[in-house]
Amino acid sequence: MIVRALGLLDAFGPDRPALTLSELARHAGVPLSTAHRLVADLARCGALERDDAGRYRIGLRLWELGALAPRGQALRETALPFLEDLSRITRENVQLAVREGAEVVFVERLAGSAAVPVHTRVGGRFALTATGVGLVLLAHSPPELQDEVLAGRIERFTPFTVTDPGRLRRMLADIRRDGHSVSDRQVTDDSLSVGAPLHDARGHVVAALSLVVRHGSVDARALAPLVRTTAAGISRALSAR
C-alpha cells in the first residue's frame, strides 16, 4: 500500500506539477477506484493538495517532511552560506549535489547574475558520467558501482561528452588524485564545470560542489583551488555539525 502510494506520487514531476485523478491512476497503472482511495488518504495527511480546478499537487506536508532529510535540506542549510559567498564573488553558477544510486540529485543551485544557462533544477536528477559534480561522486563511489556505470550505456549530451569507458576510468583516477573534476562542455557545448568533493567527519565523500562557467571565459586550472577551498570549508562545517 505504501509502495503503491509512493508510486502514485512518482507521477508528479517538474513538468507535471498538477494531475487529475485519472492521470494519476493511468501513470501509476492502478484502477481508478484504487487511485481514488490512495489519493483520499494522501490528501487527508496533507501529502497531496487539491487545487481550484480539482487537480492534485504535492502537498506542503511532504515538503516539510522532506526538509528533514539530512542529505537534502540539512546539507543545504550547512552549505548555503559558503555557496552564497562563492556565487557572490564569482557571479557564476554554483551547484551542490549528492549521489542516489547511479544518478546525481541536485540539492542546491545558485545562478550567478551573469552566468551561463544550465540544465539543472533543485531536486532534479542527472547522469553521473557528465557533470562536474557527477564525476566527483562517481570517482568516490564503490568500485562495483563504477564498474556497473562504465559497463552500461553512457549518455552523450554534446560532441564533447566522454563516453569511452577506458577514458572515463582514467578521468576518475585523475579526479581522486587531483581532488577536483573538470567537465569541459560535456553537458552543454558552452559550459565548463569544476567539481570537488565534500567529506563528513569520517572522511567519507557525502556530496559534491561545482562551479559552472562559460567555456573559454576562465582557465579551469585557476578555478580548482577556489572550488576545493570552498568544498573544504563546507566539509569542516559538516564535521562540526
Add this chain to the structure above:
Amino acid sequence: MIVRALGLLDAFGPDRPALTLSELARHAGVPLSTAHRLVADLARCGALERDDAGRYRIGLRLWELGALAPRGQALRETALPFLEDLSRITRENVQLAVREGAEVVFVERLAGSAAVPVHTRVGGRFALTATGVGLVLLAHSPPELQDEVLAGRIERFTPFTVTDPGRLRRMLADIRRDGHSVSDRQVTDDSLSVGAPLHDARGHVVAALSLVVRHGSVDARALAPLVRTTAAGISRALSAR
C-alpha cells in the same frame, strides 16, 4: 496504512533527525511488529534511509518529492532571487512563509551577515499571531479561521506579544488597509519584523515575506515600502509562472 506510515514519519523533527525502530514505534504508538513492517516499506521506497548506527533518517526520495510541492520549493525558487537582493542590500534577515491551517510554515530564511538572531527554521512552524509573516497571513485568511484563532489560546513569547483578541483584530484590519504588518518585539524582545503579502495571478494571498531587524535599529515605517515593493516583485513573478 498510508495514514499510519505518515504518522510514523511525524516522529522525526529538527531535534530528532535520526530514530531507532523502537523510538519510531513508541512515538507513533504502534506495536514494534507494525513499525517494522511500515519502516521496511518506507525504506524500500527511499522514504527512509538507515545510517551506520542502524538508526533511520528521512530519505532523499521524500526530499525530492517535497521539492515538487508548489507551495514549497516552487514558490521558493521563484522568490529566491528577490529574497537574495533584499538580503544582500539590507544585510538583515529575510523570511518567506505560507499558512497551513492555523500555523505559519517557513519556506525560506536568508540570514543577513549582520542580522539579529531569529528562531525560524526552513520547514519549521510557528503561531500565526506573533510574527510579521504570520500576522499578514492571518489578516488575509478566511474570517472563520480568524475568529477561531482569536477565540483560542494566543501564545505569549515576550512582554510585548499582543495577546488581546480585540487589539489583534484591529491590527489585522490595519494590515489589510496598510498592505504591511509590523511585529514589534512580539517574538523575541530585540527584534522587529515587517511583513507583506504575496499574491497569485487572481489576487489571492498565497504567501508572505518579511524583513526582520534589530529593534530600534531602523524605523519600521522606512522598511515597509522596501518589503512591499519586494513582495510586489515576487507576486509579479508568481503570476507570470
